[in-house]
Amino acid sequence: LRLICTTTAVQRKNAGASGPEKYTEAFIKKQIEEFNLGKRHLANMMGEDPETFTQEDIDRAIAYLFPSGLFDKQARPLMKHPTEVFPEQRKIQWGEDGRPFHFLFYTGKQSYYSLMHETYEKFLNVQKHQDELIAQDLPLQKEKRNLAGSRWLTKIELEEMLVEKMSDDDYSRFIRLLEKLVALPCADLEEKYIQKFSKEVPAQLQKVLIEPLQYDERGVAFSTGEGRRKTASATAVVYDNGTGKITVNGIDILHYFPVLQDREQLLFPFQFLGRIGKHDMVCTVSGGGRSAQAGAIRLASAKALRSFVTEKEVEFMRQAGLLTVDPRVKERKKPGQEGPRRKFTWKKR
Amino acid sequence: QLDHGCALHTAARGGLSSVSSQDVPAENPRAVFHTSESDPAKHTEQHEGRLYNIPLEEVKAVFPHGLPYRFQQQIQTFNEARVMVRKPALELLAYLKGSNFAHPAVRYVIYGERGTGKTMTLCHVVHYCSRQGWLVLHIPDAHLWVKNCKELLQSSYKKDRLDQPLQASVWLKNFKSSNERFLQEIKTQKKYMWGKQESTEEGRPLGEVVEQGLARVRSASDAVGVVLREIKQQSHRGSFRLLVAVDGVNALWGRTSLRKEDKSPVSPEELTLVHNLRKMVRNDWSGGAIVTTLSQTGSLFKPSSAYTPQELLGKEGFDALDPFVPIPVPNYSPREFESCYGYYLERKWLQHEKAHTEDGKAELRFLSGSNPRQLDRLAGPL
Numbered sequence: 001l002r003l004i005c006t007t008t009a010v011q012r013k014n015a016g017a018s019g020p021e022k023y024t025e026a027f028i029k030k031q032i033e034e035f036n037l038g039k040r041h042l043a044n045m046m047g048e049d050p051e052t053f054t055q056e057d058i059d060r061a062i063a064y065l066f067p068s069g070l071f072d073k074q075a076r077p078l079m080k081h082p083t084e085v086f087p088e089q090r091k092i093q094w095g096e097d098g099r100p101f102h103f104l105f106y107t108g109k110q111s112y113y114s115l116m117h118e119t120y121e122k123f124l125n126v127q128k129h130q131d132e133l134i135a136q137d138l139p140l141q142k143e144k145r146n147l148a149g150s151r152w153l154t155k156i157e158l159e160e161m162l163v164e165k166m167s168d169d170d171y172s173r174f175i176r177l178l179e180k181l182v183a184l185p186c187a188d189l190e191e192k193y194i195q196k197f198s199k200e201v202p203a204q205l206q207k208v209l210i211e212p213l214q215y216d217e218r219g220v221a222f223s224t225g226e227g228r229r230k231t232a233s234a235t236a237v238v239y240d241n242g243t244g245k246i247t248v249n250g251i252d253i254l255h256y257f258p259v260l261q262d263r264e265q266l267l268f269p270f271q272f273l274g275r276i277g278k279h280d281m282v283c284t285v286s287g288g289g290r291s292a293q294a295g296a297i298r299l300a301s302a303k304a305l306r307s308f309v310t311e312k313e314v315e316f317m318r319q320a321g322l323l324t325v326d327p328r329v330k331e332r333k334k335p336g337q338e339g340p341r342r343k344f345t346w347k348k349r
Numbered sequence: 350q351l352d353h354g355c356a357l358h359t360a361a362r363g364g365l366s367s368v369s370s371q372d373v374p375a376e377n378p379r380a381v382f383h384t385s386e387s388d389p390a391k392h393t394e395q396h397e398g399r400l401y402n403i404p405l406e407e408v409k410a411v412f413p414h415g416l417p418y419r420f421q422q423q424i425q426t427f428n429e430a431r432v433m434v435r436k437p438a439l440e441l442l443a444y445l446k447g448s449n450f451a452h453p454a455v456r457y458v459i460y461g462e463r464g465t466g467k468t469m470t471l472c473h474v475v476h477y478c479s480r481q482g483w484l485v486l487h488i489p490d491a492h493l494w495v496k497n498c499k500e501l502l503q504s505s506y507k508k509d510r511l512d513q514p515l516q517a518s519v520w521l522k523n524f525k526s527s528n529e530r531f532l533q534e535i536k537t538q539k540k541y542m543w544g545k546q547e548s549t550e551e552g553r554p555l556g557e558v559v560e561q562g563l564a565r566v567r568s569a570s571d572a573v574g575v576v577l578r579e580i581k582q583q584s585h586r587g588s589f590r591l592l593v594a595v596d597g598v599n600a601l602w603g604r605t606s607l608r609k610e611d612k613s614p615v616s617p618e619e620l621t622l623v624h625n626l627r628k629m630v631r632n633d634w635s636g637g638a639i640v641t642t643l644s645q646t647g648s649l650f651k652p653s654s655a656y657t658p659q660e661l662l663g664k665e666g667f668d669a670l671d672p673f674v675p676i677p678v679p680n681y682s683p684r685e686f687e688s689c690y691g692y693y694l695e696r697k698w699l700q701h702e703k704a705h706t707e708d709g710k711a712e713l714r715f716l717s718g719s720n721p722r723q724l725d726r727l728a729g730p731l
Contacts, residue, residue: 244715254718255654260727263716276711 227299232288236300242280389477461678464722517569532556591637602666
């Protein structure tokens with residue numbers, strides 16, 4: 001199964017933690033000065049006020065002045081603050097006499113080990129507090145953290161935070177330690193520390209708004225839905241109190257879709273909900289081919305039917321795949337091949 | 350297909366027909382869809398939506414060549430011929446019953462979308478007329494005469510016309526088997542020469558003309574022409590009623606897909622059969638009726654969405670048929686759909702478990718769009 005969408009955190013490689021300094025501090029300072037100067041010049045050019053020229057304005061101005069047709073957004077011209085452009089990197093870790101600043105420098109992974117030490121210290125703190133409470137026979141506070149809505153930092157994010165590379169084993173050790181810490185009943189003592197390493201899971205359960213039913217002049221309830229499938233786009237209006245008649249672009253479905261398969265596709269949402277003869281539908285569709293249009297109308301009608309149906313049934317429809325947009329589109333033809341996958345005929349000589 | 354009806358074959362036709370002869374009220378659900386009235390003359394609106402039985406011998410006698418192919422297969426499977434009584438057919442029968450035969454023959458054109466039952470309506474009317482004792486001139490599909498003809502002979506009668514011996518002989522054979530009795534009664538009124546030697550004298554029964562046509566295939570088309578002319582003239586006199594039933598009448602005025610030897614296209618007038626048939630369909634005779642059907646399925650060079658008389662007949666055909674009574678045939682009404690569905694269920698044609706449920710019925714109704722042909726094709730694999 002290919003991951004269709006990956007988070008940018010996974011994709012971005014941490015370039016800052018590898019190797020010694022590539023840019024001196026003075027160089028970075030100079031870049032910052034140049035950036036600010038350039039920002040003021042740009043503001044003047046665009047006729048805006050240099051004092052209130054934000055990063056968004058800069059982006060817009062650059063896109064206007066240097067229009068680029070490249071598909072990759074990261075390849076287009078950009079002007080950002082040097083701290084965003086040049087990755088963060090470690091300053092020299094030792095003084096003039098050659099003595100390192102940090103006491104764990106010679107372990108090789110000083111930030112990692114210092115972090116582990118700190119976390120373990122907190123752990124011991126909490127345990128001590130717990131023992132005190134038990135000794136005094138006080139009830140232990142048990143407020144459960146909301147574990148469902150948060151996640152730990154990923155390895156890459158942690159590397160970024162510490163500006164130091166670490167291995168997978170190290171990372172898993174650290175996470176295990178954090179879990180142990182959180183598992184203790186009095187862990188809310190160190191809540192603030194733990195929050196540094198946890199992130200809110202972005203609302204996956206984004207509630208899709210279900211539109212309420214609309215009523216037309218005759219008092220009949222109806223609702224609209226839109227759907228797309230592979231270059232075909234369709235809009236469907238589903239009316240209540242109907243006889244099961246369906247019209248596509250002004251033509252009856254029996255004439256518009258002579259093939260049984262297409263009509264079965266149209267039938268599916270209604271059949272799933274058991275409402276075959278109860279609704280009328282008027283749809284418009286354009287683009288695509290015969291099958292694509294049928295799929296588009298199916299999606300549009302399923303979306304329209306959500307308004308007529310309870311939430312549980314909406315959930316059933318979603319699990320049945322009636323409400324998901326089909327992501328399959330025609331694959332691009334590659335050079336050196338005859339089609340997207342087919343290679344040219346192989347001749348031995 | 351034949352496997353399905355197997356179980357009921359030996360359930361004896363005798364048993365079935367005895368059950369169907371009683372019109373049992375609603376406690377026996379099968380009878381709601383059937384009616385015992387096998388005489389079309391007695392069909393009224395109360396029988397609408399129901400299926401009536403035609404005994405198989407009658408089927409062979411009356412319809413040697415008229416029924417649609419799928420219906421013939423269905424007859425073979427179910428071992429009975431059940432035709433649904435529908436409103437257009439009832440309308441036509443009412444007109445026929447009330448028509449005055451002294452006036453010139455009225456033309457009826459049955460039209461409708463594809464697969465809605467026009468040919469079946471025609472067959473219903475043909476059955477009625479044959480029961481009533483009319484002489485039935487049934488041309489199963491005029492499109493067969495304007496396409497896919499392997500042999501075209503130049504006509505000996507008129508130089509610029511073309512003969513089609515194969516089609517003509519096939520038609521003569523079927524005509525003979527369906528109207529035996531009339532062929533003995535009708536006598537020719539003129540002397541006809543077939544080639545140099547043979548001739549048919551005046552006063553000979555028409556059966557001889559038909560035999561002549563069948564024996565000498567070269568002159569079959571001319572024989573057909575003779576038969577048609579004789580019948581037309583004599584029905585005028587009133588000794589019998591004539592029904593001209595043509596299926597796919599738009600073939601007579603369209604284009605043909607035939608070509609002459611020099612690759613020039615043949616127009617319909619140049620075919621003897623078509624020419625004679627056009628003369629029959631003109632309403633210059635009285636004592637009968639002309640019932641025709643438009644058909645897009647076999648038609649040549651016409652778009653598949655065309656179904657009105659204007660589109661399918663073209664200007665020429667429309668003018669030629671001009672004062673006609675149009676009879677539209679729609680898809681199944683809900684009641685008709687129920688009865689067709691009930692019939693399939695009862696004959697165990699629908700084997701799928703889901704097909705027996707209400708949902709299955711709604712699904713079938715949706716997917717077929719209440720179109721008889723679609724329903725038939727859908728129910729096939731189930």
